[in-house]
Amino acid sequence: MNRLTLISLQVLVAVVVLVFWHIASTTTLIGNPKTISFFFAEPLAVGKRMVQWFMEGSIWYHLGITLTEAALAFIIGSLGGVIIGFWFARKPLLAAVFDPYVKAANALPRVVLAPIFALWLGLGIWSKVALGVTLVFFIVFFNVYQGVKEVSPAVLSNARMLGMNERQLLRHVYMPSALSWMFSSLHTSVGFAVVGAVVGEYLGSAAGLGYLIHEAESVFDVTGVFAGMFVLMGFVILVDWLVTLVENRLLVWRPKTSVISNR
Amino acid sequence: MTIAEKNTAELNETQDANAVELNGVHIAFSLPDGGIYEAVGETNLVVSDREFVAIVGPTGCGKSTLLNATAGLLKPAQGQVRTFAKPLSGLNKHAGYLFQQDSLMPWKTAIDNVAIGLEVSGTSRREALEQARIWLGKVGLSAFADRYPHMLSGGQRKRVGLAQVLIRHPKILLMDEPFGPLDAQTRLIMGDLLLSLWSADRKAVMFVTHDLDEAIGLADRVIIMSAGPSSRIIGNYTIPLKRPRNMADIKSEPQFHEVHREIWNALKEEVLKGYRQTEEVQS
Numbered sequence: 001m002n003r004l005t006l007i008s009l010q011v012l013v014a015v016v017v018l019v020f021w022h023i024a025s026t027t028t029l030i031g032n033p034k035t036i037s038f039f040f041a042e043p044l045a046v047g048k049r050m051v052q053w054f055m056e057g058s059i060w061y062h063l064g065i066t067l068t069e070a071a072l073a074f075i076i077g078s079l080g081g082v083i084i085g086f087w088f089a090r091k092p093l094l095a096a097v098f099d100p101y102v103k104a105a106n107a108l109p110r111v112v113l114a115p116i117f118a119l120w121l122g123l124g125i126w127s128k129v130a131l132g133v134t135l136v137f138f139i140v141f142f143n144v145y146q147g148v149k150e151v152s153p154a155v156l157s158n159a160r161m162l163g164m165n166e167r168q169l170l171r172h173v174y175m176p177s178a179l180s181w182m183f184s185s186l187h188t189s190v191g192f193a194v195v196g197a198v199v200g201e202y203l204g205s206a207a208g209l210g211y212l213i214h215e216a217e218s219v220f221d222v223t224g225v226f227a228g229m230f231v232l233m234g235f236v237i238l239v240d241w242l243v244t245l246v247e248n249r250l251l252v253w254r255p256k257t258s259v260i261s262n263r
Numbered sequence: 264m265t266i267a268e269k270n271t272a273e274l275n276e277t278q279d280a281n282a283v284e285l286n287g288v289h290i291a292f293s294l295p296d297g298g299i300y301e302a303v304g305e306t307n308l309v310v311s312d313r314e315f316v317a318i319v320g321p322t323g324c325g326k327s328t329l330l331n332a333t334a335g336l337l338k339p340a341q342g343q344v345r346t347f348a349k350p351l352s353g354l355n356k357h358a359g360y361l362f363q364q365d366s367l368m369p370w371k372t373a374i375d376n377v378a379i380g381l382e383v384s385g386t387s388r389r390e391a392l393e394q395a396r397i398w399l400g401k402v403g404l405s406a407f408a409d410r411y412p413h414m415l416s417g418g419q420r421k422r423v424g425l426a427q428v429l430i431r432h433p434k435i436l437l438m439d440e441p442f443g444p445l446d447a448q449t450r451l452i453m454g455d456l457l458l459s460l461w462s463a464d465r466k467a468v469m470f471v472t473h474d475l476d477e478a479i480g481l482a483d484r485v486i487i488m489s490a491g492p493s494s495r496i497i498g499n500y501t502i503p504l505k506r507p508r509n510m511a512d513i514k515s516e517p518q519f520h521e522v523h524r525e526i527w528n529a530l531k532e533e534v535l536k537g538y539r540q541t542e543e544v545q546s
Contacts, residue, residue, distance in 0.1 A: 152364070152365075152366070154362050154363075154364035154365065154366040155366050155367070155368060155369075157366070158367075158427075160336075161354065161358065161359065161360040162379060162380040162383060162431065163380065163384050164383050168383050172368065172371075172379060172383075173368065176368070176370040180370065252411065253369055253371070253372075253411040253412075253413070254369075255413040
């Protein structure tokens, strides 16, 4: 199938859904339009609300806050994950001792930490960053740990026979292997950074997309909720696209098929 | 040097220092159930400098294990490995090792993979890249310098591996069924390539293979190992064929067939024994 057909089919799906939604919420074809539009809003009103947000410019502030929180969560969580992952992988005793605690901490649904972080760090951005960090950290940590552990023994022996010392092994073998695992989980970890930010905002804040959605919901402004959801969706798609660009640059050495099967 | 010469003279009655000496080497692995599996029993082997030795034996006879011990990747349970008259401790600094499995760093391009061996020993990157380009040319891959390993064919990856090892000018070249996964034609081509590179500056070579044709075609001497466990050297044949050789043509020489028949008669018994043992283990 060529690209053009594919894109037109993809657009068609959106058009069909929107048209169905529009008909259902404005005509009596499916049911009472008043009831339906109360629960599902109207697509045109949602669109108008989004245009209004962007025209007024108020949305940029909230987007900026959410982006800052997600970016900080990603950077701090990744750094921590890389450092601790490396450290644990190179020190098996340490890894063995902390293994049950790491597992326990990872098993905890992170949402329950949000009130604690709000209590500790206030309602500003840092409580959301902290929530995002707890999500990102474990993904990066496990991937880096695995990446160091799963270096092919043949590649490792070969590197040693080529005369590499410990430091050079770290730089030329362990690090690239670990980072390749980390990069292949980039979509997941970036996604979780956004989740942390938005859930944190939703549970208590004064700014951000999560706050916007929560505010609309608390006054039964379904149009506002849907508009917020779509803005969030667009934002995540944009971030994901950027991640794909970065990933394609960083993982050029990988065979294409394995990248696809990794997702 | 005089001490070294005296030592080797005692051992081998030759004047040059031997590249590799295995003296009474035993290699054993501990099994998960607590037992001990002796892969290689009592082995004595001398490889002179500039000598090409092929090691042939049935599958699972510990040929690779012997190379690993020579490389210093594995410590023998008993006995001693000596290299250029010095007992080996740690990795063998004189040895370059071409592994059976893919062992290029997949995140480095062909040229970076070749250059890294010089870079880690302190050569500047520019100089290392220059040398690497020359070596890629020698293995016929000038046009593929910027490819990553997954973009190369199996044969091309082996060529890069060969350049990666040889750029460091090791005095001993260890090769573990390097052409095993390649098809028959590519094996012949790789054999010729290896011979031409080797004849330029003869190194000591230990070449492990299960292909007797390949062993006879390449080597000065063919060592036959018995089936494991506790496999030992059971045959030692000097190959009288003249050099330079050509892997495809050499098979039509009558002398090749004579040598081949003689060695095969010795090996056949062991191959069958090896099969019987695997079957016994399986049943």
